[in-house]
Amino acid sequence: MKRHLLEAADLDRGDATLVLDTAAQIDQALAGREVKKLPTLRGRTVVNLFYEDSTRTRISFELAAKRLSADVINFSAKGSSVSKGESLKDTALTLEAMGSDAIVVRHSASGAPHRLANWVRGSVVNAGDGTHEHPTQALLDAYTIRQRLGRLEGVRVAIVGDVLHSRVARSNVRLLHTLGAEVTVVAPPTLLPVGIGTWPVEVSYDLDAVLPKADVVMMLRVQAERMNASFFPSAREYSRRYGLDARRMGALGDDAIVMHPGPMNRGMEIAAEVADSVRSTIVEQVGNGVSVRMAVLYLLLGGNEPA
Template identity: 55%
Template sequence: MFKAKDLLGIKELTTDEIYYILETASGFKDVLQRDIKKVPPLRGKTVVNLFFEPSTRTRISFELAAKRLSADVINLSTTTSSVVKGETLKDTALTIKALGADFVVIRHSSAGVPHFLSRLLNISVINAGDGANEHPTQALLDLFTVLSYKKKIKDLTIAIIGDITHSRVARSNIYAFTKLGAQVRVICPPTLMPAEVKSLGIEIYSNMEEGLKKADVIMTLRLQLERQSKAFFPSLEEYFYLYGLTTERVKLAKDNAIVMHPGPMNRGVEIESEVADGPQSVILEQVTNGLAVRMAVLYLLAGVKK
């Protein structure tokens, strides 16, 4: 059922493979609720976290996932590695391979870097976010979270709000939820809407009140403040006024709608604190589920014959 040695993106996965990962993840979720949260399947394996972009939760999540599976973990970030001395990506990768690593978890600001490493190395490569392309484990954990609340994905209405152009989370989630038969809506300022999304079979809104109507799931994205200088919208206040997720706006969705955010949050920019901490928020649940999903991905890739 699971043949590729790498997890590069949701785009490359079949629905069977997605369900297989989610099913395995639910086994790991049980493990995480035990007194002894560690299981032995990756004993003797080494996971290298290679992060060329800042990240706390994804890196920690992968690190803990690997440790819970009894693997050894090495963390490399750009500021502490030889990359600052001018080493090329290819040489860094080959060095990691020569050290005997079995997995590389890679985050990079350029799209396609995990694919490049995948061709270069015969060990498993896991994409932890490549530029504005994909962040597959985030989409998998979002699917897992929605499934645990809604018991199905098919025919749900998922509203994704925010900076769709720059968001790999949005792109992976659009692939993931449409593959599994949900109706995906994106809500964003026209300036943050990439041309290609129109071909993905999704609905596009630039008005929150219309887009949130009767949604089952509200997923608001982090506004990437580092790109604010490029003036895609006038000001943060204006963004919050038009696209901020407020208690009133949440009421437009279904009564039992859940509110999700991939983190880190900018409170008062894309989401109001009352919503982030409110009864419909499953944001912390997403973090817990991320651990189970990443354990499942590492575990299943370890079983693939290389």
């Protein structure tokens, strides 16, 4: 493993499998236990540095760190020195001086975790940067797929929606490819990046054609604001062409699952009856997020000398 987890490409197949296997062992070791706490990272300090509101991701990382007995500091941009104009670099150096061993960073600017990694000696974990990547989301998605389907090699995954602006899509495309899955991205052409031809994916504009062949359908959040920038004409047209409703769910194979990184726009990209169906892994994904993030923190921090 590298010292930082900045993007899915930091993980080769061996590393990615190690994270998933470790998460599975942690899951199993903690299953049914009253004391869901391990002493592994006692005395280590993990900082959650969140420049964007994301309660679910922050809580997931916080829980993961606490279950490994690390000290956790939550540092959110609002109401802090950051809102008084402190630069990312100064914030990083301050946190380092306070003895942080790892910084979990969520930032609206693509590449902010890469910058951070240049300035601190501890590990940096990307918890979502702009429209770039969200590698732990991809890891928990891969973990969920493997748990449900028993494998990743050869699994056919359709990623549907706003690929252009989605850090979840970028991380999943890279990681799932690394792990041997076959990915198809489905979106209106306006929501696919120029240059997608170089990604290891199939591209389709037709959701109905893709669904019958998919083992996994991963729906991405589509923000209604995109409509105002003419990425698509109306929410209704988007939903009609690219939303997953009960009728479309009927086209899926028997064992196919439906995923969503959350938060969902029910009625936009996913219908309520799909989100709540037995195919949906949305609740499992949340739980798996904690195990996967424990595995990541253990593997990044466990063996390193403290910063």
